[in-house]
Amino acid sequence: xxxxxxxxxxxxxxxxxxxxxxxxxxxxxxxxxxxxxxxxxxxxxxxxxxxxxxxxxxxxxxxxxxxxxxxxxxxxxxxxxxxxxxxxxxxxxxxxxxxxxxxxxxxxxxxxxxxxxxxxxxxxxxxxxxxxxxxxxxxxxxxxxxxxxxxxxxxxxxxxxxxxxxxxxxxxxxxxxxxxxxxxxxxxxxxxxxxxxxxxxxxxxxxxxxxxxxxxxxxxxxxxxxxxxxxxxxxxxxxxxxxxxxxxxxxxxxxxxxxxxxxxxxxxxxxxxxxxxxxxxxxxxxxxxxxxxxxxxxxxxxxxxxxxxxxxxx
Amino acid sequence: xxxxxxxxxxxxxxxxxxxxxxxxxxxxxxxxxxxxxxxxxxxxxxxxxxxxxxxxxxxxxxxxxxxxxxxxxxxxxxxxxxxxxxxxxxxxxxxxxxxxxxxxxxxxxxxxxxxxxxxxxxxxxxxxxxxxxxxxxxxxxxxxxxxxxxxxxxxxxxxxxxxxxxxxxxxxxxxxxxxxxxxxxxxxxxxxxxxxxxxxxxxxxxxxxxxxxxxxxxxxxxxxxxxxxxxxxxxxxxxxxxxxxxxxxxxxxxxxxxxxxxxxxxxxxxxxxxxxxxxxxxxxxxxxxxxxxxxxxxxxxxxxxxxxxxxxxxxxxxxxxxxxxxxxxxxxxxxxxxxxxxxxxxxxxx
Numbered sequence: 042x043x044x045x046x047x048x049x050x051x052x053x054x055x056x057x058x059x060x061x062x063x064x065x066x067x068x069x070x071x072x073x074x075x076x077x078x079x080x081x082x083x084x085x086x087x088x089x090x091x092x093x094x095x096x097x098x099x100x101x102x103x104x105x106x107x108x109x110x111x112x113x114x115x116x117x118x119x120x121x122x123x124x125x126x127x128x129x130x131x132x133x134x135x136x137x138x139x140x141x142x143x144x145x146x147x148x149x150x151x152x153x154x155x156x157x158x159x160x161x162x163x164x165x166x167x168x169x170x171x172x173x174x175x176x177x178x179x180x181x182x183x184x185x186x187x188x189x190x191x192x193x194x195x196x197x198x199x200x201x202x203x204x205x206x207x208x209x210x211x212x213x214x215x216x217x218x219x220x221x222x223x224x225x226x227x228x229x230x231x232x233x234x235x236x237x238x239x240x241x242x243x244x245x246x247x248x249x250x251x252x253x254x255x256x257x258x259x260x261x262x263x264x265x266x267x268x269x270x271x272x273x274x275x276x277x278x279x280x281x282x283x284x285x286x287x288x289x290x291x292x293x294x295x296x297x298x299x300x301x302x303x304x305x306x307x308x309x310x311x312x313x314x315x316x317x318x319x320x321x322x323x324x325x326x327x328x329x330x331x332x333x334x335x336x337x338x339x340x341x342x343x344x345x346x347x348x349x350x351x352x353x354x355x
Numbered sequence: 356x357x358x359x360x361x362x363x364x365x366x367x368x369x370x371x372x373x374x375x376x377x378x379x380x381x382x383x384x385x386x387x388x389x390x391x392x393x394x395x396x397x398x399x400x401x402x403x404x405x406x407x408x409x410x411x412x413x414x415x416x417x418x419x420x421x422x423x424x425x426x427x428x429x430x431x432x433x434x435x436x437x438x439x440x441x442x443x444x445x446x447x448x449x450x451x452x453x454x455x456x457x458x459x460x461x462x463x464x465x466x467x468x469x470x471x472x473x474x475x476x477x478x479x480x481x482x483x484x485x486x487x488x489x490x491x492x493x494x495x496x497x498x499x500x501x502x503x504x505x506x507x508x509x510x511x512x513x514x515x516x517x518x519x520x521x522x523x524x525x526x527x528x529x530x531x532x533x534x535x536x537x538x539x540x541x542x543x544x545x546x547x548x549x550x551x552x553x554x555x556x557x558x559x560x561x562x563x564x565x566x567x568x569x570x571x572x573x574x575x576x577x578x579x580x581x582x583x584x585x586x587x588x589x590x591x592x593x594x595x596x597x598x599x600x601x602x603x604x605x606x607x608x609x610x611x612x613x614x615x616x617x618x619x620x621x622x623x624x625x626x627x628x629x630x631x632x633x634x635x636x637x638x639x640x641x642x643x644x645x646x647x648x649x650x651x652x653x654x655x656x657x658x659x660x661x662x663x664x665x666x667x668x669x670x671x672x673x674x675x676x677x678x679x680x681x682x683x684x685x686x687x688x689x690x691x692x693x694x695x696x697x698x699x700x701x702x703x704x705x
Contacts, residue, residue, distance in 0.1 A: 103549040104520070105542070177568050200511055203569060204554055287518030287555030298554040300518075308557055311419035312520025312546045 078330065085324035087317055096324060102289035104313070109321035111328055113289045117206060117299035118332070121281065122274045124210025124295070129218045130267055136218075137225035138251055153226065160219035168283030171212040176203035176284055179211075184296055199294040202286070207295035209285040213277055217270035224269060228262030229255055261348050268340040275333060278303040302329045384656045389416040390423020390436030392558075393522045393577060394457050394640040397677045398436070401668050408663075411656055420522050420546065427451065427643050433657055435643040438522020439546060443620040450646050452695050454621050454688040455639035456664060458678040460578040460606040461526050462636065464586040466566050467493055469506060471587065473600050476501045478592040479627070479635065483535030485573060486514055487542075488552035493571065501592075508571075515565050515574035518555025520547040526638035527575045530626040534635075575636075578606070579676035593635045594627050601634050606678040608632035610639070615684050621691075639680075644696070651698035658692055658704050 082089075088096065092109065099110025136156070140149050180203030191197045232255050240250045256263065286298020287308060300308075302325050313319045388398075395417035402413035418426070420437040427435030428449055440453055463482060465475060477485075481497055484490040490497050493507045517524045525546045532544035542548050556565040559580040566574040567584065578601055581588045590598045599605045612630035613623055625637040642661065648654035665688070669679035680688075692704035 101549075104547045105545040105549065172564060173568060180569070200513075202513055202554060204565070282518070282557055283561070287557070288553070289549065300555075304518075308519040308555070309547060312421040314421035314424055314546075 078327075081323055081327040081330055085320050085327050087320035088324045089320075091317060092321070096321070097328075100289070100291050104309075104315070104318050107315065107317055109318070111302070111325055113291050114300055114302045114305045114325055115328065115332075116291045117209075117285060118275060118301040118303070118329070120295070120299070121206050121209040121213055121285065121301055122271065124207060125213035125217060125274045126267070126271060128211065128214035129221055129270060132214075133218055133222035133225055133266070133270075134263070136222040137229055138255070140222075140226050141229040142247060142251060142255070153223075156219045156223055156226075159215075160223060164216060164277060164280040165283075167212055167216050168280035171208060171280060171284040172204070175212065176208055179203045179208050188296075195293040196295050199292075199296040201296060202298065204284050204286045204298060205296050206285060206292075206299040209281050209299075209301070210295070212280050212284050213274045216277060216280060217274050220273060221266045221270040224266035225259075225263055228259040228266065231262070232258045261344050264340070264344055264347060268336065271336060271340075272333060275336065276303055276329065277301075278307045282307050302326070302332075384653060385412040385414060386434070386653070386657045386660055387414050387432045388423075388434040388436060388642075389418050389426045389432045390643075391420045391438045391522050391640050392417040393438050393459060394436065394677065396579070397457055397668070397672050397675050400671050400675065401664050404668075404671065405660055405663055411660060413660055419520070420525075421520065424643065427645075430645075433644070433653065436640060437643060438638060438640050439525045440622045440624070440639075440641050441620070441643065442622055446620045446643075451643050452620065452646055452691060453641045453643050454661075454691060455623075455680055455684065456642050456661065457672060458606060458610050458625065458637060458639045458680065459676070460601050460609075460634050460637045460678070461523055461530075461575050462578050462581045462588045462601040463573060463575050463591070464563070464566050464581050464588050465573045466570055466587065467510070468508060468570065472585075473588060473590060474502075474505060475587075475589045476592065476598050477589045479530065479534035482591075483531045483538040485512055486516075486531060486551070486553070487535075487537060488514070489537075491552075510571040513569055513572040514550070514553030515562055515569070515572050516550050516553050516555050517547075517558070517562060517575075519557050521558075522546065522638065522640065523559060523575065523577055524548070526624075526626060527636060529624050529638075530636045533627045577676075582676050591635050593631075593633050594629050595631050595633070597631050599632060599634055603673055603676070603678055605632050605634035606637045607681065609634050609637040610678065611681045611683070615687055621688075637678075646695050646697065648696060648698040648703055651701065651703055654696065654698050654703045658696065662689075 088109065092099070096109065096111050097115070098112055099108075100112045101108040101110045102113060103109075136152075140152060144152065180201045184201030184203070184207070187197045188201060236258065237250055237254055240254050245253070281301050282304040285300055285304055287300050287304060288298035289300060290297065292299065305325060306322055310322055313322055395415065398413075398415045402415060406412050415436075420439055423435035423437050424441070426432045437453075441451070446453060463477060467475070478501060481490065481501065484497065491512055493510045493512055498507060525544070528542070528544045528548055531538040531542070542551065554565065556562045556574075559576045562574040562576050563580045563584045563586060566572045566586065576586070580586070581601070588601055590600055592598050608630050609625055609628040612628040612633050613625055615621065615623055621641065623639070625639055627635050628637070644657070665680060665685045672679045689704070693702060696703045
């Protein structure tokens with residue numbers, strides 16, 4: 042190396058070392074992901090070979106007889122997450138819009154930090170609150186009311202027990218609400234004031250500005266915020282385990298007890314001593330891994346097509 | 356750290372010849388164990404007291420019975436602990452022996468308005484039928500006929516079970532499996548089963564919390580949790596047809612009625628024992644160790660610890676609502692140690 046010693050050469054070397062270091066760090070992430078995947082695949086091969094595709098559609102979960110299927114866990118994961126999203130997304134949107142468009146600076150600061158505080162509460166607290174406070178409330182008031190008004194739908198039939206998939210969805214909604222609304226607020230804040238001012242100048246109402254300017258401008262960020270919440274809801278473990286009822290069953294009623302992939306793992310991993318049992322649990326983990334990955338990929342493609350059709354700015 | 360300790364012990368043992376070896380093992384030795392969560396409170400208290408007295412440390416990791424069995428088979432710990440005993444064949448295949456160290460009782464707990472602890476009477480068959488979903492109301496004729504004079508509401512029964520695999524479930528389902536033919540045919544007996552009805556909660560504390568918050572529910576927990584949470588437990592009809600309350604005395608009655616001498620490898624399930632005073636849902640927690648110990652000094656230190664637990668741990672156990680092993684069982688355990696635990700061809704326990 043002829044340039045060694047010269048300041049320029051030193052600079053270039055330092056750059057190169059820095060580049061390598063950062064690339065290494067980035068590589069670790071990829072390596073970890075690949076490692077997780079391979080390990081999950083290897084550890085679940087017993088169950089993969091034994092049950093095949095049947096694992097995905099079987100509702101049977103019987104450690105005593107060695108019969109395992111992922112359907113109830115998968116169903117519970119998807120339904121509780123869907124409930125959480127249906128509640129949390131519109132609420133977050135409203136909160137974020139209020140904070141950015143309507144609230145005064147004082148209110149904005151207080152509510153803003155309250156939301157950030159909510160995001161910092163550990164999930165076990167949500168779980169305990171759900172079990173001790175919310176579930177009895179739901180059993181006494183919420184579920185009977187829903188049963189009375191919407192009981193003609195199979196979704197709201199059955200005895201009100203308090204715990205169950207609906208309650209899990211509610212708790213999840215509360216948990217992801219601060220994440221989604223905090224990101225949405227930041228997105229709205231980044232919409233240039235000039236754009237909004239000109240719309241107002243043309244006589245648009247707040248509603249029109251919100252719908253046609255703010256939301257359109259920040260659509261990518263908004264969808265990204267939703268997927269952030271979704272990712273958290275899909276894998277949430279402790280809080281869900283407390284309130285979902287932990288039952289390996291698929292029921293049309295949202296009042297019924299169910300389980301999610303994460304709650305099944307949290308419940309059963311420690312005492313699973315049979316190889317096939319353990320392998321089936323690992324396969325559940327593999328399914329969760331693939332599910333999360335699929336959601337990420339979907340989000341990516343959806344964002345691309347969205348920004349093309351709406352011409353979003355962020 | 357353990358490895359270096361062992362190396363140190365080995366070197367010290369060679370240097371000081373056999374005489375000083377056991378003395379050194381007594382001072383500053385570490386015994387490592389892992390397994391069942393059910394006896395964890397009493398094991399950790401014993402370990403604390405024993406360390407104060409002798410300087411010997413006992414690390415116990417409550418990772419679950421399944422984990423305990425896996426860890427001892429992988430030889431990463433000195434002993435494993437399990438609420439479910441291994442069969443003689445499983446023990447022989449792995450070169451292990453097992454012995455019961457502590458016992459406890461599982462009690463049904465209920466949340467029914469107006470009922471006091473110990474008022475409601477249940478039989479094995481009735482309990483099985485409730486958990487099968489066949490008896491689904493608190494004022495079912497089957498419950499009323501056992502409890503004349505009690506006012507029971509026209510309310511649905513919500514069954515609560517352990518969602519995590521557990522020794523408590525193993526003991527509880529063993530009782531139902533032994534006493535109810537429909538249960539045996541439909542469900543079976545394991546650390547986790549496919550429950551016909553109900554909701555699951557994680558851990559003894561989870562079941563206790565769920566039963567306490569859910570009106571009309573029934574669950575099952577370790578006796579200690581029922582006591583500490585002031586829950587409404589039930590009476591049970593035992594094998595002799597007598598109704599008994601869950602107490603330390605009725606658990607001990609079940610243990611002393613059990614025929615341990617005829618149990619190969621101490622494989623004895625304590626549920627549904629004979630005896631007028633026997634609480635029918637009683638279980639023991641077992642210790643698993645290797646017959647062939649690599650290091651005589653550390654093996655002796657470990658057995659001395661267990662011996663101290665048998666001899667002096669009773670009061671601590673009772674204070675935590677556990678039941679110490681009866682004298683006749685301890686004698687059998689000593690005989691087993693003397694006959695089967697060896698290191699380098701020599702007996703460890705003399």
